[in-house]
Amino acid sequence: MHILNGDSAANSFRQAFHLQRGEVLICRDILSCGFLDTFVDLEPWRSQRLGHWDEMCKQHGFQPPEWQDPALRDLYQCMYELEHAETINIWVGRALSDQLLLTFIVYLFKFYNWDTSKLSVYQYHQAEKITVLGLGLLNPEEIIRLKPQPFSLGAKEIDFCIEAWNAITQPIPEQLMALLAKESTCLPNLKRALRNYLYRYPSIDNGLSYIDSVILRHTQSHAPNTARIIGYTLAHDMNPQNTENIHELDTVGDLYLFSRLKKMAHNSLNNPLLTAAPMGRSLRETRVEITEFGKSVLNGKHNVVTCNGINDAVGGVQLIAGPGEKTWYRDGERLIFGEGRI
Structure with missing residues (x-):
């Protein structure tokens, strides 16, 4: 078998x-x-x-x-x-x-x-x-x-x-x-x-997981074409010459990435990082833009978890916290339970 x-x-x-x-x-x-x-x-x-x-x-x-x-x-x-x-x-x-x-x-x-x-x-x-x-x-x-x-x-x-x-x-x-x-x-x-x-956890600096940060960066470069954003995100770390890069090992599909993108654009957030329209349509029908708040998170001026809270899961860990509440963060290559730095 x-x-x-x-x-x-x-x-x-x-x-x-x-x-x-x-x-x-x-x-x-x-x-x-x-x-x-x-x-x-x-x-x-x-x-x-x-x-x-x-x-x-x-x-x-x-x-x-x-x-x-x-x-x-x-x-x-x-x-x-x-x-x-x-x-x-x-x-x-x-x-x-x-x-x-x-x-x-x-x-x-x-x-x-x-x-x-x-x-x-x-x-x-x-x-x-x-x-x-x-x-x-x-x-x-x-x-x-x-x-x-x-x-x-x-x-x-x-x-x-x-x-x-x-x-x-x-x-x-x-x-x-x-x-x-x-x-x-x-x-x-x-x-x-x-x-x-470890990199699925929010960064203590800006509250973004590694994958979410890559989606945001490619949205900034390739908006409003969602298919292109997802495509570049899928290919982001595929560099066989870089033997120290562990991120290439975290392969996820377009469905997962699209769900992460739409989560950052959801109207339930206090401060959405993206806009996605129409919200309920397929990947190729959706147009995406990064918001000013999204840019400020990428630039390290805001922590998205501190501002929006978090509702996520990494393996068996359920990350559920309101704005400003403590949760599990990644600080370098260690995980700590506390508040974001910003």
């Missing part, structure tokens, strides 16, 4: 290795986006996670995901087959979304007391100046040519995956900070990808 992240990856993978439908399971749930509650059973988990994506599609003019596409078998629908499969191969790139899939599968095996010795990991790295963030970015020929050697998960790797999953689903981020502070060579791709979670 093979497990991959996303339709594009699964389709290319099946073409590459000429696999039958029953040999591949696909995870359509981008685990790096949206609230991650504690896993207690499949059905409430599946309902909450897929409901999150269905609602986002409905709100932002996207076609709802085809959770029951007959060409590809969904992980959530077929998950219990994993218990009886002879081998399970997890194919992942370096992106946060792929690394979280790895931790989730390991967590499920431990949660249901399945045999983890059946798990093998195919971890794509960087080759031929290609940073393999996910298999969906490779064509079938590249998937074969760059195919890595598989490795088994020993006790240390299993424990690290469980620790990572527990850390990101906690209601406060202290376990995540402790995990990232540890000196460890275990699963370096996972640990490096997890650092991106």
